[in-house]
Amino acid sequence: GENVEQHPSTLSVQEGDSAVIKCTYSDSASNYFPWYKQELGKRPQLIIDIRSNVGEKKDQRIAVTLNKTAKHFSLHITETQPEDSAVYFCAARGHTGRRALTFGSGTRLQVQP
Amino acid sequence: DGGITQSPKYLFRKEGQNVTLSCEQNLNHDAMYWYRQDPGQGLRLIYYSQIVNDFQKGDIAEGYSVSREKKESFPLTVTSAQKNPTAFYLCASTAGGQANTEAFFGQGTRLTVV
DSSP states (O other), X not given: OXXXXXXXXXXXXXXXXXXXXXXXXSOTTEEEEEEEEEOTTSOOEEEEEEETTOSEEEETTEEEEEETTTTEEEEEXXXXXXXXXXXXXXXXXXXXXXXXXXXXXXXXXXXXX | OOSEEEEOSEEEEOTTOOEEEEEEEOSOOSEEXXXXXXXXXXXXXXXXXXXXXXXXXXXXXXXXXXXXXXXXXXXXXXXXXXXOOOEEEEEEEEOSSOSSSOOEEOOOEEEEXX
């Protein structure tokens, strides 16, 4: 089955700096890669996603890149703000077989004011 | 207000008891999922259902059971066979047919064994 590895597990940046979180996946058939933000004790919420026919997607300060050949994808947050502090999860899902999201282990991002 | 609702928010279980977590959605989604989240860890798939009256085991199904008798509902039972049930449980749903659609999550149930 699918396996998703996520790094780093914790990340501390200064306000205004950029943050990058990286994930790798194992199943070359996966074609959907969302990123979720989870604040303490709350539900995960989708912040951005990318499909396998696209290499990059951007939404204001957030961008995601996908390298299908290397089977890795990354989340980029620019001009970080204290409210970006949360746990971020990457995930992957295929279009056949088990069509459930497989999640990475999460990255705790701390933005220092 | 459309969405996915889990209840209760907090649940306490005694050793040897079965407990059932509720998950209801009014999004008309075909697929529903149960995940378990332990402190500092990612979400692990317990069970999922792509359509009514059908469900599949995920990665950590042992000690859990589910049913999908209605499209809107996907309850999870934590049985006494689950030796370490204390965790945060999240239910999710997606529109059916396409795999690349957003998963919506409920607000979670925090289960504690006392």
